């Protein structure tokens with residue numbers, strides 16, 4: 001709501017507030033006559049969601065408690081802008097000075113901050129109405145266009161220069177005025193924008209010469225910061241841009257936008273885009289307790305365990321979905337465990353435990369995140385796993401030859417039998433000198449049905465590569481599985 005007199009209002013939104021109560025609160029706070037004015041509530045879906053949707057996705061309207069609740073639920077995890085419009089446009093206590101649009105930002109603390117844009121309608125013959133469609137559309141600049149502030153105007157200009165492949169320079173810039181020209185001093189292209197009044201944040205284009213009279217438009221090409229590149233990347237490729245190689249991004253940006261950026265800048269831009277979409281690694285770890293809590297709430301029966309150190313920093317994580325927990329009783333009592341390195345900023349290791357169904361298909365059981373594969377971390381993981389998989393003689397735990405796993409299994413699952421994964425074993429054989437040659441024999445030995453057959457194949461292995469046969473014997477044939 002563009003409202004000079006009522007200005008901003010803080011509207012507290014408590015948990016469980018009904019839609020009708022919210023409507024009443026807005027009427028009261030902005031002094032709008034309820035009987036003759038109907039309010040319309042709507043909000044745009046957050047940018048992170050819109051990225052995967054068609055460009056013309058309309059705003060979401062809120063008319064009842066159910067829609068209001070789902071909006072409140074959504075804004076617990078991401079900021080939303082609630083737009084409240086007065087339908088017939090006659091405001092109770094204020095007879096003039098409004099453009100009937102209200103923008104409220106609802107923050108996750110269940111409080112709404114209602115911002116009022118500061119525009120006076122009385123000057124409307126000189127200043128255009130503020131429509132939201134005039135905002136955010138970087139790359140399009142018109143005379144008489146409004147910008148929320150100087151930063152938004154500068155941003156639009158930067159995007160424009162990239163889109164049109166020219167370089168510009170700031171000729172004048174202070175709190176009230178911004179003049180930007182083409183890098184070629186003889187060129188007439190220019191934009192002049194001024195602040196509307198001292199208290200307002202709005203910038204208004206007062207002069208715009210859209211035509212370049214220079215011939216050097218592509219000399220040097222436009223310049224872009226990593227932030228601009230990251231924005232372009234997301235705009236053009238959405239989430240798939242996050243996994244593109246910097247070399248590829250660089251060549252596309254060069255072709256499309258004439259940008260000639262250094263490798264490090266492109267790499268940084270991709271990291272910034274990742275942070276924007278996925279959040280920073282720090283914030284992701286910080287959200288883990290809440291996420292785990294919600295996971296258990298949404299999937300009753302899910303097991304989640306988070307271990308922190310004495311300074312409340314992340315140490316270990318374990319989780320197993322309710323479906324995995326419930327289904328294990330129908331699986332073969334074979335648990336395969338393994339760890340793999342994580343490549344994120346904080347590294348660490350992802351631990352996985354799977355079972356097998358009657359048809360030897362992989363059945364996911366549990367996941368863990370720990371600092372490294374060692375006895376302490378595996379022991380912690382197995383201790384959590386005991387709530388799903390109990391120890392007894394019919395259980396087989398299979399892993400690679402990691403000593404830490406062997407020790408931890410012996411401690412936590414003393415009754416269970418242990419097996420060595422022959423897939424890992426064969427991979428180890430292949431990586432050793434002459435290993436590739438005898439790998440096939442090893443595979444046949446693994447599949448051997450009788451001891452005699454096995455002995456025969458193994459003596460051939462011994463004959464061909466004595467060193468590797470010793471290695472294989474060390475790996476304890478009885479544990480092969």
Ligand SMILES: [Zn+2]
Pocket residue numbers: 166182183184187188189212213214217
């Ligand atoms: Zn020019």
